[in-house]
Amino acid sequence: MVKICCIGAGYVGGPTMAVIALKCPSVEVAVVDISVPRITAWNSDTLPIYEPGLDDVVKQCRGKNLFFSTDVEKHVREADIVFVSVNTPTKTRGLGAGKAADLTYWESAARMIADVSVSDKIVVEKSTVPVKTAEAIEKILMHNSKGIKFQILSNPEFLAEGTAIEDLFEPDRVLIGGRETTEGFAAVKALKDIYSQWVPEERILTTNLWSAELSKLAANAFLAQRISSVNAMSALCEATGANVSEVSYAVGKDSRIGPKFLNSSVGFGGSCFQKDILNLVYICECNGLPEVAEYWKQVIKINDYQKTRFVNRIVSSMFNTVSNKKIAVLGFAFKKDTGDTRETPAIDVCKGLLGDKARISIYDPQVTEDQIQRDLTMNKFDWDHPLHLQPMSPTTVKQVSVAWDAYAATKDAHGICILTEWDEFKKLDFEKIFENMQKPAFVFDGRNVVDAEKLRKIGFIVYSIGKPLDQ
Numbered sequence: 126m127v128k129i130c131c132i133g134a135g136y137v138g139g140p141t142m143a144v145i146a147l148k149c150p151s152v153e154v155a156v157v158d159i160s161v162p163r164i165t166a167w168n169s170d171t172l173p174i175y176e177p178g179l180d181d182v183v184k185q186c187r188g189k190n191l192f193f194s195t196d197v198e199k200h201v202r203e204a205d206i207v208f209v210s211v212n213t214p215t216k217t218r219g220l221g222a223g224k225a226a227d228l229t230y231w232e233s234a235a236r237m238i239a240d241v242s243v244s245d246k247i248v249v250e251k252s253t254v255p256v257k258t259a260e261a262i263e264k265i266l267m268h269n270s271k272g273i274k275f276q277i278l279s280n281p282e283f284l285a286e287g288t289a290i291e292d293l294f295e296p297d298r299v300l301i302g303g304r305e306t307t308e309g310f311a312a313v314k315a316l317k318d319i320y321s322q323w324v325p326e327e328r329i330l331t332t333n334l335w336s337a338e339l340s341k342l343a344a345n346a347f348l349a350q351r352i353s354s355v356n357a358m359s360a361l362c363e364a365t366g367a368n369v370s371e372v373s374y375a376v377g378k379d380s381r382i383g384p385k386f387l388n389s390s391v392g393f394g395g396s397c398f399q400k401d402i403l404n405l406v407y408i409c410e411c412n413g414l415p416e417v418a419e420y421w422k423q424v425i426k427i428n429d430y431q432k433t434r435f436v437n438r439i440v441s442s443m444f445n446t447v448s449n450k451k452i453a454v455l456g457f458a459f460k461k462d463t464g465d466t467r468e469t470p471a472i473d474v475c476k477g478l479l480g481d482k483a484r485i486s487i488y489d490p491q492v493t494e495d496q497i498q499r500d501l502t503m504n505k506f507d508w509d510h511p512l513h514l515q516p517m518s519p520t521t522v523k524q525v526s527v528a529w530d531a532y533a534a535t536k537d538a539h540g541i542c543i544l545t546e547w548d549e550f551k552k553l554d555f556e557k558i559f560e561n562m563q564k565p566a567f568v569f570d571g572r573n574v575v576d577a578e579k580l581r582k583i584g585f586i587v588y589s590i591g592k593p594l595d596q
């Protein structure tokens with residue numbers, strides 16, 4: 126029986142390993158983490174992350190061929206294949222701060238693998254890492270080993286939160302990069318044998334190590350660039366009377382472009398896009414390619430501009446001040462069908478409104494009050510102004526309340542701002558909401574989810590991103 130161990134039981138490690146366990150009953154999978162609360166939650170009825178379909182997959186395999194444990198060393202020692210899916214955030218201090226990937230967790234995992242291993246192993250990079258990371262990891266593994274052979278593979282994960290299980294069941298592609306040596310090819314084949322239990326042969330791509338590592342950064346950069354491109358167009362649409370939905374539809378009809386990922390919004394979020402582009406920028410700079418670095422920086426600048434533009438629109442529409450006005454924020458997660466709030470645009474929008482002294486009442490079906498308070502008090506690293514790090518003051522935090530539903534959040538509010546495209550927001554009783562709001566009642570739709578015309582007929586003043594104000 127092949128034994129797999131995955132270090133890191135997070136948004137990637139948990140779901141990917143659960144799906145491997147489900148699809149490969151003859152493989153034993155242990156997911157290990159240093160976080161006791163996370164592992165306790167994985168072993169309980171309330172999993173640590175919300176992801177449609179995940180509960181069902183975990184319930185089918187847990188205790189049979191899927192185990193969650195904090196005994197990291199034991200499971201690594203026993204494994205044939207060790208996936209490493211630890212977090213790789215942006216460095217906050219020292220060389221490359223604000224851009225480079227912080228590989229501290231990776232390095233400590235690699236040192237531990239080298240220390241505890243008593244048999245040959247395949248070590249798989251599941252985390253998103255800078256190109257050439259495998260070279261550094263190899264040095265650590267070879268240096269510390271006692272004659273044990275390690276083969277390192279890059280197998281980046283392309284799942285999207287909110288559709289992780291669907292994406293893992295039917296991936297567009299699985300990418301495996303390895304050394305072009307006899308041992309490297311054998312390691313690639315061993316991992317391919319696992320995926321080929323359910324992924325069609327033609328969707329399993331094999332490349333050299335550096336192509337696989339760079340492809341993940343490139344894919345995220347392209348996706349984020351698409352969002353920034355359409356968001357840049359949304360500003361021009363508002364200035365000229367064009368409608369961004371019509372423009373996106375017309376543009377997406379070109380088969381070379383395609384219709385997906387062309388929705389205008391308040392901006393992208395999530396733990397990956399910004400971090401991976403910053404990482405790409407840093408790699409370009411380190412490789413003497415400042416022009417290429419500048420190109421990718423613009424993707425983030427437009428994203429920041431879109432959030433600022435949205436806040437400015439709210440304030441200017443509400444007679445140039447939101448001071449002491451109640452604003453209902455509907456949605457805090459960075460996208461629908463996840464409870465993940467890492468780098469969500471809601472953080473910047475709320476901070477912007479609080480900066481103008483608004484009172485905000487937040488409702489999100491999957492985000493807890495603790496998460497919101499933590500996110501709004503956490504420092505954000507500003508890569509252009511690294512010294513301007515200011516936590517929110519206690520007074521500002523008191524201006525934030527968390528509501529149990531959209532009706533409670535909007536009661537007595539002067540304005541509503543929609544920041545996540547949850548399906549339930551489309552079905553709200555806006556007539557009832559309008560009755561209970563201050564007048565004039567504003568709606569600022571940062572995801573273009575509500576029917577603006579219908580809302581205008583009720584009496585709302587509606588601003589939809591990228592659409593003419595009089596439509």
Ligand code: NAD
Binds near residue numbers: 134251252
């Ligand atoms: P996460 O923070 O949810 O999970 C990482 C886990 O690793 C944490 O639970 C942490 O406690 C654990 N960990 C850290 N060091 C450890 C160690 N030495 N031993 C054991 N456990 C350790 O992160 P995530 O969202 O799952 O992302 C993991 C990686 O996958 C990142 O590189 C990310 O860029 C990449 N990725 C994420 C997504 C996504 O949608 N979240 C998608 C594709 C790729």
